[in-house]
Amino acid sequence: MSQFLHTVGALLSDPHLQFLADDPTKPPVSNPVPEFTPTLPDNVKNPTSTILAWTAGSGLALATLGGLVGFACIGIGEGTERGALAARGKKAIVMSLVSGVGIACIAGLVFAAYKMAAG
Numbered sequence: 001m002s003q004f005l006h007t008v009g010a011l012l013s014d015p016h017l018q019f020l021a022d023d024p025t026k027p028p029v030s031n032p033v034p035e036f037t038p039t040l041p042d043n044v045k046n047p048t049s050t051i052l053a054w055t056a057g058s059g060l061a062l063a064t065l066g067g068l069v070g071f072a073c074i075g076i077g078e079g080t081e082r083g084a085l086a087a088r089g090k091k092a093i094v095m096s097l098v099s100g101v102g103i104a105c106i107a108g109l110v111f112a113a114y115k116m117a118a119g
Contacts, residue, residue: 077089
């Protein structure tokens with residue numbers, strides 16, 4: 001998106017570009033895109049960050065619990081020679097690792113976006 005805005009800015013600041021209603025004697029605009037600083041109201045920022053923190057924490061706790069259950073399934077499946085149970089346990093461990101990393105990354109991105117918006 002920034003490349004598009006840069007291209008629009010370069011086109012509009014070109015001194016040889018003329019539109020039908022333009023005044024050719026007027027100096028060109030240096031930056032046609034206005035500066036914008038996004039901000040969140042304080043009454044929205046605090047409850048939202050609390051909800052996001054609880055959601056990320058509970059998601060990571062559930063991913064850890066899923067990993068522990070997966071290790072238990074592997075132990076029971078290997079000990080009793082149930083290959084399907086052991087395979088499900090291995091799959092549960094991989095999925096809990098993937099979900100934990102996903103939750104951590106998404107929570108970090110959302111917190112970063114809120115911090116950037118807060119200024």
